[in-house]
Amino acid sequence: MSEAYRLATVEGDGGSRVVVERKGLAVPLTALLEPDDLARLGGAPKDLMPLLEEWPHWSARLAERMAGKADRFGDAAIPADTLSFLPPIALPRKLICIGANYHDHIAEMPIPIVPTYPYSFLMSPSTTLRGSGAAVEKPSMTRMMDWEAELAVVIGLRCRDVPEESALTVVAGYTNFNDLSARDWIASRPPIGVDWVQHKNFDGFGPIGPYFEPAKFTGDPQALPVRLSVNGVTKQDSSTAQMVFGVAAVIAHLSRIMTLEPGDIIATGTPAGVGHGRQPPEYLQPGDEVRMEIGNLGELVTPIV
Structure with missing residues (x-):
């Protein structure tokens, strides 16, 4: 099993964005993805819904990216306790x-x-x-x-x-x-x-x-x-x-x-x-x-x- 992480939707940069949190540190989801990933998502996601629409794919892909870019959780990471949280999913269907x-x-x-x-x-x-x-x-x-x-x-x-x-x-x-x-x-x-x-x-x-x-x-x-x-x-x-x-x-x-x-x-x-x-x-x-x-x-x- 890949190293555990959590996802959140937060306020920042004039709008909402998705972050990945691990051991009290968070990085923007976009810092872990490649250009082809963002193209598939239609750009930087504002909440978790674009990931959930293809969750089997993104669950596997995030495991790969977490393993390949573990250094992103270094000095440039954001302390998770400074985040301003939004609902993880802005508009669930039900x-x-x-x-x-x-x-x-x-x-x-x-x-x-x-x-x-x-x-x-x-x-x-x-x-x-x-x-x-x-x-x-x-x-x-x-x-x-x-x-x-x-x-x-x-x-x-x-x-x-x-x-x-x-x-x-x-x-x-x-x-x-x-x-x-x-x-x-x-x-x-x-x-x-x-x-x-x-x-x-x-x-x-x-x-x-x-x-x-x-x-x-x-x-x-x-x-x-x-x-x-x-x-x-x-x-x-x-x-x-x-x-x-x-x-x-x-x-x-x-x-x-x-x-x-x-x-x-x-x-x-x-x-x-x-x-x-x-x-x-x-x-x-x-x-x-x-x-x-x-x-x-x-x-x-x-x-x-």
Whole structure:
């Protein structure tokens, strides 16, 4: 296996660009590629989508370039902690979220019901996604703004009806996702059920990143630590092993409903420790800072304003 690296989309040079990070140092993706590579990409990519459109090719190509240009991570590299992060993918075609998918989270909620299949809903990617460090405004409409640390799966192959036993082969990689939630519309449900738009789709309710880690470096997606803190106090400390339906089962289920496409993001649910499940309940307020990290995906930081 080639030496591990992570990818990110960052602000710089008057716009966005992709960087490759290794051991705390980052270099522009363009510094590792040859002119024919950039021609194939249609120029320097502004986010990860052009790579994900041909992920099997670029995964192999990046391994070659990393081995051939290891010296680029020398004195000219950028310290990764100075980067200004954007969402790894600016406009994924789909942002699909799985609800009630951790045994420990189900147990802490007011009505603990274990689903019989992966329960899903959609979010608006063009308005909800925010990069690490970007502030999220607490909506005036909600009193019950909550946090949810989630493992996000990034699809790398167009696929339909994927068998569960081979489902992980369509995964390009993983990233952090904080599925912010307005619990007001769960605590007081109308007769027709939960209003998922008001619950999940306020602007900025999808902090994501900072890094995209290729799946070959992540290992078993069902063996990753999940941690989240608010103002330095640990709120969630669990493991993806707590999932009711693992990543492979979720992909198999969703691909029976719709074609999954490169760059699609699937957020796989949250473990115990959300504010709504605490006694007494706790909710986010302006001035709070949320930090979360799953495995080796970096720390996703979200100030609430």
